[in-house]
Amino acid sequence: MAPIFDLVGVGFGPANLSLCIALHESEEARTKGFSMVFLEKQPQFAWHRTLLLPGTQLQVSPMKDLVTMRDPTSYFSFTNFLHVHGRLPAYINRSESVPSRREWSAYLAWAARSMEQYARYGTTVLDIEPVKGSDGKVAYNRVIARDASGNTHSYLARNVCVAVGGQANIPESLTSVIDAPRVIHSAQFLTQMKTLEPILRAKKSLRLAVLGAGQSSAEMLVYLLDRFPEAQIDMIFRASALVPSDDTPFVNSAAFDPASSQRFWELPLKLRRQHVVEFKHTNYSVVRADLIAQIYEAAYEERVELDGETSECRICIQPNTLVLNSEESGDQIVLHTRPVHVAEPVSNTFDAVFLGTGFVRDAYRMPFVDSLRSHFSLLSADGVQRLRESEEAFDNSGDAVADPEAERGRTRGITRDYFLVPDEPDAWNTTSETISSVPKEATENVEAPAETRDRVVSPRILVLGCNESTHGISDSLLSVAAHRAGIIKSSLLARTPE
Ligand SMILES: Cc1cc2nc3c(=O)[nH]c(=O)nc-3n(C[C@H](O)[C@H](O)[C@H](O)COP(=O)(O)OP(=O)(O)OC[C@H]3O[C@@H](n4cnc5c(N)ncnc54)[C@H](O)[C@@H]3O)c2cc1C
Incomplete structure (x- = not known):
């Protein structure tokens, strides 16, 4: 059997860490033998260490941690982190409502240590190549990465979830x-x-x-x-x-609640733009x-x-x-x-x-998406422009469509559950390709999951943290991380056969 991961994550910040925990905790993922690995260029887990200044505080409720908005009973909540470290009563006695960024970093690093088996640190992703199978359709993605010693490795993936934060x-x-x-x-x-x-x-x-x-x-x-x-x-x-910064309750609710992300997604382009301007002063x-x-x-x-x-x-x-x-x-x-x-x-x-x-946070500015650019409009500046024009034209037409959700995905280049929509969907809809048909030479220098299973699954790319214009102002922030991880976990597992 060829070594192939169900999911390769690019970047292991809070966004992908939250997704990793959601899948790790899933009984369904275990039953299905879901395999995953997360590639992170830093030598160990670190959250914005370059601005970890004395006296700085988290700017969001600590209940918007890696898990609570998805599953308040998870072991990996901030509350349980305090409990495990014997600080829960002392924390509750504080007059501050938020932790320091130092303590928040310690919390994230604690959770990341428990996910170490899925992480490859010191690993910088250089390219993501869609690889075609014998039926001429994209059969899997090859994620090419350089390790700390300068050696190049390939990770074959059905799904690739990119969450690399912003660039200066x-x-x-x-x-x-x-x-x-x-x-x-x-x-x-x-x-x-x-x-x-x-x-x-x-x-x-x-x-x-x-x-x-x-x-x-x-x-x-x-x-x-x-x-x-x-x-x-x-x-x-x-x-x-x-x-x-405005973090008053009504504003928080309108800009950052999980339900507000859904409402934002359902708005036409013009109203989404107004919404982002209206809530700019939150961030x-x-x-x-x-x-x-x-x-x-x-x-x-x-x-x-x-x-x-x-x-x-x-x-x-x-x-x-x-x-x-x-x-x-x-x-x-x-x-x-x-x-x-x-x-x-x-x-x-x-x-x-x-x-x-x-920071700039456009998907098309990511340095390692060259091989994907011609497949996804959202990964080129021209393509984004085309998408916006096509969405505007559709909104102005007032046409009714049978499947509004599919139409939103087509005109925005991304689905509600964060999957990029290929310009030529047929080329990515593997039907006959099985993973065992990956050519032998393609599996050399390849990092493999411990166990691997043959599956017929159309490969996909997901992007997180760069979707403010489609998914709302919370997309690059912590507020949405846990809830979003839940959505993506369900979608990934739904398209992973037994
Ligand atoms: C100083 C600072 C403080 C902040 N405070 C808050 C706050 O209080 N509340 C809030 O909601 N938001 C805050 N933010 C916003 C921040 O975006 C989120 O907190 C959160 O870090 C987003 O998580 P992420 O995983 O999407 O991105 P990141 O945390 O940026 O993680 C992305 C990861 O991808 C890795 N990576 C990048 N390129 C590659 C590559 N080619 N190969 C492999 N790995 C790669 C990076 O090393 C990084 O670890 C803050 C941001 C900064 C800069």
């Missing part, structure tokens, strides 16, 4: 300096600060810039204020003010209110004159400011900026620049 967003005005060691995106903050911090400490006078008005910018600012008490720090952003360019208060207080304190002496302000908040361009000048960075209401640009020199400019 670098605004055009900063691309010229992004490779400079003194320019750090929040995605690399602590890693790169290990090298940069001693260099900055050696300087007598320091001027630092933090760009952006979101949570990451605010957190980096507070960290820098603490580490460099003598530095002047400019916080530069386009918005008029630091705005608090984008917003900061927790307590952190805003902390920064304001620090800036205010700077202005208080002690013994009649005024000092230079260390915290220089620059709202309504655009960064036009940037360049390196010796070991410094020059930012050319302009207040939105002024024509004249201003140039300032900084010893380091920190970008809290967010």
Whole structure:
């Protein structure tokens, strides 16, 4: 029998970890001998370790953990993690309603350790190739990955579930300096600060810039204020003010409840776009209110004159400011900026620049989908554009269809249960192909499941965390992870024969 996995996961962050647990806990998956493996490029499980700063907190209820919204009785709940570690009463006695990000990371890592048998760490996925069988149809997917020693391995898969998070967003005005060691995106903050911090400490006078008005910018600012008490720090952003993130109950319910994901999915494109704009302040360019208060207080304190002496302000908040361009000048960075209401640009020199400019999360930007691009519209920029136009045209036509769900999948390029819809569905609908017909040479250098079964199953690709426009603003967040894992688990098992 040829070695083939029922599921290969790409990335082992909370999204795929949650799915792994859902399948691990499933009696049906056990009965069916469902085999799976998750490939993760980091050497061990780690949740956004590069921004794991002291004092930072989880921004969501801890009940939105890996399992509770799917199965509150699961062993892998945050509550049980506290119980197992003897901290449940102590946690309940806290006045805070959310755990620190440190404790949340420990929880996720604890759950991941129990799933270790399914994980391959230090394994970076390079490509996903659809492989045709003798009937000319795609028979399975080959996931090609490089291990920590640089060796390449193949993992043959019926289903591939891609959940790789976002990629650092670098605004055009900063691309010229992004490779400079003194320019750090929040995605690399602590890693790169290990090298940069001693260099900055050696300087007598320091001027630092933090760009952006979101949570990451605010957190980096507070960290820098603490580490460099003598530095002047400019916080530069386009918005008029630091705005608090909205996590009030009605907003949470409308944006993040499982039922709201379903409602969002059923909306036409125009209303989905409005919904994303309406709820942007739950997640984008917003900061927790307590952190805003902390920064304001620090800036205010700077202005208080002690013994009649005024000092230079260390915290220089620059709202309504655009960064036009940037360049390196010796070991410094020059930012050319302009207040939105002024024509004249201003140039300032900084010893380091920190970008809290967010992430991009489009499926077509994933670096390892080249071989899949020609099969799925959602995996190319042009294809996405075509899909949007076709959905808009369909919405405007007002035509009634026999199967609205199939129509939604066709016009959006993805189904409600997160399966990419192939441009030519027939080419992916294996009928006669059995897995044992995988050619022998295709099984060399292949990582195999412990047990494998012959199955006739049409191969599929799923993508998670990059579907905000179709599945709602919660798609990249923790809120939906457990519930979504339940949906996908059921779909995967439904298409896995006994
Ligand atoms: C600092 C920070 C704090 C956050 N806090 C919150 C919060 O409080 N609440 C909330 O709801 N959301 C929060 N988020 C949003 C975040 O997206 C989710 O918390 C969650 O991490 C999403 O899980 P994920 O598995 O989709 O993506 P990720 O957690 O990003 O995991 C993706 C994984 O894929 C791996 N990977 C990437 N490329 C490859 C490859 N080619 N091969 C193999 N592996 C690969 C990565 O190493 C990573 O481990 C935060 C984000 C950041 C950056």
